[in-house]
Amino acid sequence: xxxxxxxxxxxxxxxxxxxxxxxxxxxxxxxxxxxxxxxxxxxxxxxxxxxxxxxxxxxxxxxxxxxxxxxxxxxxxxxxxxxxxxxxxxxxxxxxxxxxxxxxxxxxxxxxxxxxxxxxxxxxxxxxxxxxxxxxxxxxxxxxxxxxxxxxxxxxxxxxxxxxxxxxxxxxxxxxxxxxxxxxxxxxxxxxxxxxxxxxxxxxxxxxxxxxxxxxxxxxxxxxxxxxxxxxxxxxxxxxxxxxxxxxxxxxxxxxxxxxxxxxxxxxxxxxxxxxxxxxxxxxxxxxxxxxxxxxxxxxxxxxxxxxxxxxxxxxxxxxxxxxxxxxxxxxxxxxxxxxxxxxxxxxxxx
Amino acid sequence: xxxxxxxxxxxxxxxxxxxxxxxxxxxxxxxxxxxxxxxxxxxxxxxxxxxxxxxxxxxxxxxxxxxxxxxxxxxxxxxxxxxxxxxxxxxxxxxxxxxxxxxxxxxxxxxxxxxxxxxxxxxxxxxxxxxxxxxxxxxxxxxxxxxxxxxxxxxxxxxxxxxxxxxxxxxxxxxxxxxxxxxxxxxxxxxxxxxxxxxxxxxxxxxxxxxxxxxxxxxxxxxxxxxxxxxxxxxxxxxxxxxxxxxxxxxxxxxxxxxxxxxxxxxxxxxxxxxxxxxxxxx
Numbered sequence: 001x002x003x004x005x006x007x008x009x010x011x012x013x014x015x016x017x018x019x020x021x022x023x024x025x026x027x028x029x030x031x032x033x034x035x036x037x038x039x040x041x042x043x044x045x046x047x048x049x050x051x052x053x054x055x056x057x058x059x060x061x062x063x064x065x066x067x068x069x070x071x072x073x074x075x076x077x078x079x080x081x082x083x084x085x086x087x088x089x090x091x092x093x094x095x096x097x098x099x100x101x102x103x104x105x106x107x108x109x110x111x112x113x114x115x116x117x118x119x120x121x122x123x124x125x126x127x128x129x130x131x132x133x134x135x136x137x138x139x140x141x142x143x144x145x146x147x148x149x150x151x152x153x154x155x156x157x158x159x160x161x162x163x164x165x166x167x168x169x170x171x172x173x174x175x176x177x178x179x180x181x182x183x184x185x186x187x188x189x190x191x192x193x194x195x196x197x198x199x200x201x202x203x204x205x206x207x208x209x210x211x212x213x214x215x216x217x218x219x220x221x222x223x224x225x226x227x228x229x230x231x232x233x234x235x236x237x238x239x240x241x242x243x244x245x246x247x248x249x250x251x252x253x254x255x256x257x258x259x260x261x262x263x264x265x266x267x268x269x270x271x272x273x274x275x276x277x278x279x280x281x282x283x284x285x286x287x288x289x290x291x292x293x294x295x296x297x298x299x300x301x302x303x304x305x306x307x308x309x310x311x312x313x314x315x316x317x318x319x320x321x322x323x324x325x326x327x328x329x330x331x332x333x334x335x336x337x338x339x340x341x342x343x344x345x346x347x348x349x350x351x
Numbered sequence: 352x353x354x355x356x357x358x359x360x361x362x363x364x365x366x367x368x369x370x371x372x373x374x375x376x377x378x379x380x381x382x383x384x385x386x387x388x389x390x391x392x393x394x395x396x397x398x399x400x401x402x403x404x405x406x407x408x409x410x411x412x413x414x415x416x417x418x419x420x421x422x423x424x425x426x427x428x429x430x431x432x433x434x435x436x437x438x439x440x441x442x443x444x445x446x447x448x449x450x451x452x453x454x455x456x457x458x459x460x461x462x463x464x465x466x467x468x469x470x471x472x473x474x475x476x477x478x479x480x481x482x483x484x485x486x487x488x489x490x491x492x493x494x495x496x497x498x499x500x501x502x503x504x505x506x507x508x509x510x511x512x513x514x515x516x517x518x519x520x521x522x523x524x525x526x527x528x529x530x531x532x533x534x535x536x537x538x539x540x541x542x543x544x545x546x547x548x549x550x551x552x553x554x555x556x557x558x559x560x561x562x563x564x565x566x567x568x569x570x571x572x573x574x575x576x577x578x579x580x581x582x583x584x585x586x587x588x589x590x591x592x593x594x595x596x597x598x599x600x601x602x603x604x605x606x607x608x609x610x611x612x613x614x615x616x617x618x619x620x621x622x623x624x625x626x627x628x629x630x631x632x633x634x
Contacts (some may be wrong), residue, residue, distance in 0.1 A: 067599035107411035159489050164587075166403075166599025189404035192599045200491055200585050203576030203595055214475065215482075215489050 035062035036069020036082030084168020086265035125180035134198030161220035165202025176269035228324040241274040252326040255280035370446035382451035408609035418586040423473030426500035461508035470570035491573035515549030557624030
């Protein structure tokens with residue numbers, strides 16, 4: 001018995017020694033915790049790693065979804081959150097303190113499909129409505145054919161694939177659908193998860209992308225970075241100006257050329273710009289305007305704000321393109337900088 | 352203090368800790384589910400409308416309860432002939448032969464495969480076969496999910512029943528043989544009746560596993576939140592819905608998901624008690 005007790009004692013000392021040495025080494029460098037959207041995760045992973053090498057601030061980012069990011073911020077367990085859908089006014093009022101939004105990059109939701117030999121499918125808002133409402137059920141339907149002359153469409157059933165998990169991607173897509181179709185707005189609506197009229201669900205962007213690329217006759221919506229890197233067929237969508245636009249970095253950026261409000265909380269879907277891809281969106285990092293909460297130190301607060309300032313700088317924004325996101329246009333960067341300048345620690349501005 | 356006393360205290364503490372953890376889980380499930388039940392009452396269980404859109408939120412668990420029960424029962428029905436034959440093969444006909452050892456190792460190996468691997472295999476191998484036979488919408492659906500579940504639960508049902516069957520006392524069987532019974536008659540009238548409580552326990556265990564399975568089901572069931580009209584239709588199960596939706600859920604929706612978790616928990620409890628009751632009755 002004595003032996004066992006001695007062993008336990010020794011083990012306890014070893015463990016406690018280890019934990020104290022760990023603490024000592026991390027107090028020199030600031031480490032931040034963040035969580036939220038999975039959509040911009042490839043971009044964040046890359047830039048956070050660059051920033052750790054550059055400035056010594058390491059960031060642990062958990063891709064737990066936009067809703068999880070907002071919840072974690074409201075529980076005050078993270079330094080900042082990330083979300084694909086800005087927090088609505090009523091939810092913003094429910095947060096324990098004032099929260100600000102910093103846009104970090106732009107992406108799009110693309111309409112991906114799998115029809116071997118059929119490239120450059122053109123879809124108008126009317127066709128999108130009818131396909132996703134289940135009113136057009138065959139690929140060789142006259143209405144699709146009339147819009148795509150010169151293309152032979154197969155006599156096959158259309159299978160709609162959607163996100164089975166709650167998702168900012170679904171939010172962006174359904175926001176666009178609600179804008180172009182009153183029927184959709186009334187029967188389905190906009191949100192992170194929906195009561196879908198037809199089709200089947202797959203989990204996550206990789207799940208939808210995988211299902212579409214493995215099954216002919218499918219159509220669905222996925223985050224642009226997945227379609228760009230996986231080279232899935234994507235449809236050209238008719239924008240508000242009537243032009244058929246392919247999703248690429250230029251056409252996504254064009255969607256943000258219009259008027260952006262000072263707090264940057266805006267949906268960019270169905271943009272007026274003639275070259276804009278109509279299902280484009282910002283993705284945001286969210287943080288408290290007053291950074292002194294919980295046990296946070298001034299070091300953590302200033303590291304957070306400095307990181308975000310760097311994130312919208314040209315150096316970090318140029319990385320966005322490499323991982324298939326569109327950079328934030330300059331006028332919006334200025335607005336984001338003004339927001340960062342308003343962030344305080346115990347009432348004192350940090351920047 | 353002598354070592355005996357210390358051991359007793361440590362054992363007591365550990366057992367109480369497990370009890371506290373279990374009670375804490377039940378408490379947090381009930382606590383989290385209250386808003387959903389307050390809002391929808393019993394309609395939560397019997398409504399088939401799951402609409403998370405803001406402004407007209409309505410949550411009904413029936414499609415998922417149905418999906419879970421249909422896939423699990425179907426999986427059990429598909430697994431039964433396979434696993435029962437295998438356990439007879441291993442525990443009776445080819446007891447202690449080399450081939451039995453090989454088969455039983457393979458069966459145990461099936462139990463060790465992670466469910467995501469089953470899901471992947473189902474997605475890339477089983478589903479194209481389903482498409483070829485024209486089953487389900489693009490090969491997804493209740494039937495495909497049940498088939499993969501059946502394969503997953505075979506080892507649970509097989510290894511327990513095989514163990515019990517091989518433990519049936521030789522005297523009993525020899526007595527039957529001495530009365531002139533054939534081998535099949537011995538199995539039907541002596542071996543299986545003597546081993547039945549253990550066999551039932553094996554299938555209950557397997558059923559419980561099928562009910563809670565998440566990953567492989569979510570990849571194959573189609574995830575459409577409606578009551579399936581046939582076994583070739585797409586649907587969704589309780590575990591799969593929770594895994595899919597909780598990440599982005601808050602407010603009433605989160606409560607509805609926790610309530611579904613509670614229903615799943617109660618359902619598993621009911622099935623376990625039915626199993627215990629049957630075992631008690633039989634032995």
